[in-house]
Amino acid sequence: METPKAFAVEIGASWKRWAKHRTDAELDEINARLRELVEGFGKPHVHAGLGVRRLSESIFEFRVSRGLRVVFVFIKPRIIRLAMCGNHDDVRAWLKEND
Numbered sequence: 001m002e003t004p005k006a007f008a009v010e011i012g013a014s015w016k017r018w019a020k021h022r023t024d025a026e027l028d029e030i031n032a033r034l035r036e037l038v039e040g041f042g043k044p045h046v047h048a049g050l051g052v053r054r055l056s057e058s059i060f061e062f063r064v065s066r067g068l069r070v071v072f073v074f075i076k077p078r079i080i081r082l083a084m085c086g087n088h089d090d091v092r093a094w095l096k097e098n099d
Helices: 015-019 024-040 044-050 088-098
Strands: 008-011 059-065 068-075 079-086
Touching (some): 024 044, 024 059, 024 068, 024 079, 059 088, 068 088, 079 088
Antiparallel strands (some): 059 068, 068 079
């Protein structure tokens, strides 16, 4: 049986700008949820718990909390690039600029 290959997580160009507005507690929670995402991406039952949602062809989001979402780009075959984090309105505005 072949061991599943891990995802590589990259930091996108705009990630630092968005992340600097987050508290240490929020960043810790983002990291915890990101670990869950890396372990479960591609498994629909895990997606449900993370609130993973496809926003466009290769852009997805996952929920950290009710008001905080992380947008990432899935680059085949196994790369997740963090793009931004913010609330629902921030995500919509970011998508208008970047989609």
